[in-house]
Amino acid sequence: MGRYNNRRKTMLSWAVMKDGRALWTTNAVPRRAVYGESLRSFSGTEFRRWDPSRSKLGAAIMRTRRDPSWLLPEEGTDVLYLGAGHGTSISHLHDHLCGQHNDLKGRLVAVDLAPRCLRELTHMAKSRPGLVPVLGDARKHAAWGVLLPRKVDWLFQDVAQAGQVDIFIAACRRFLNRDGTGLLSLKAASERWTGDGEAALFDAVEHQLGISGFEVEERIELTGYEDNHVLFAVRKME
């Protein structure tokens, strides 16, 4: 008990709490853990521990040099998440975006190509209204684009496949509002080896984003949580 009480707790949003080196989100499905994370009550509210080494979004929140809350979408809005994976980040994002019984009326459209990942997500969607899992290719907008009647203000992409930057730019052009936040988690190993090392690769990506109508607000190195990964946080300018 005492160990947790001594640290300084900051609320990054209504649901996300930073507590020293740990992140917590209020559990939208009380008493149920999603991936074996620990549950703990702080002054009567149950929180789920958000493990930043299992979630690139979590890692970025820990690593950013700015106010971390700007990496989160506004609660109760529609967001698009490409490359949903096993749903670690998704579950915490859902806690923040939708809350219990989706009282906040958020919508989280989560796209992934792998049936194995969707298996977890469809299961999660049963207890978490507002989560819309889609089995599909992040590049094939026609297959799931109609599920987003309006453009979103927040888009996250973590697809770890070659051409991730082009996928990101195309998705942002079609689905992200002007002035919206786009987060691109880039895995160096997924791109063709350029021969100049990782730093040069990341520089090239930053340049490409810049000339495609995005302002790179921050380049967040995830070293320590996720090696060889960088998260680009951009704002759509046009």
Place this chain on the structure above:
Amino acid sequence: MWLWYDWRAAAIADDHGSILDDEQWDGFHDQRTIVDRLECIAAGGLTPEAMLLLERFPEAKPRVHGEPDLPDADWPLPDEEAQAAADQAAIAMATMGVAQAAGDPDRRLEHLMRASDEMRSTFITMEARLVEWVGLFLPEARFGQDRSSLGKTVSQAESLEHLSKTLDVSLPPVGPDKPEWKALKEWGLGVSVFRGQLDRLENAIRHLSEQHLPSLSALLGPLLAARLCVEAHGRMRLARLPAGTVQVLGAEKAFFNHLKTGAPPPKHGHIFMHPWISRSPRWVRGKISRTVAAKASIAAKIDAFEGEPWGEEEMRALEQKVEDIREAYPSPPSRRG
């Protein structure tokens, strides 16, 4: 003029974004129909509403919701209730898609293959332990090459004395106590159970592989065909690999070492398991594996694109080719060459 449509509505707008006509569908309480419509859009088709409007305005350019060249307009977007219905349909589609993945032979083959690999390595360790263990108590026992029935023999023996009689060796004065003997006996049972299970796993692989990869199975045998398919991450990907990659599939470590340090490239990967290669003299193995990989790559393409499968005849032709190579190089090349 533009024809805009999504899963439940369609509208006609001019280039300035004024809506001229629209059609809406409100039957969205039937999930099955929404799923059909979403699938139709995903496949690039038009919804009934869109087709209706296209008849009225044949010159309008149809565009699904969200396409970038559409002008900004006040499109008839779904209300909250309709959106909730679409979300439920999307979840149903995802669930269905996940269920369909079970029908994918690539995934089934991968599980079978990995299971058989894991079981084989466990089995070999357990069997080696059994041989050592029995050998401790019955030092005269010799099992030689054929250990296949040892597990069964041990598990069926009443006591060490009984076992020594079955194996026809003398019984030393000291032996295991009762619980220890029981543990040994059960270990033997485990070994014999594992052997049977391993055989059944391999039969399942053969069975699936002959259906999924008929040509490659005919050419290389079903187990090797399955191995190549799993290593390549699926039949379609195997079909798209060049023959040179098929040749060194499974020798990634040596291959990347070659790229990195300039060491000699590997001559063969998993394909080495085939007796045409592993039973051939060292100096022709590279030539043979190149030939075999080239044919295997063609066979994989036939399987992936479901052409007329190869059979015995093509296998014989390749065997003849392999034989020709062996005959053309009867002795090792001169070292001074």
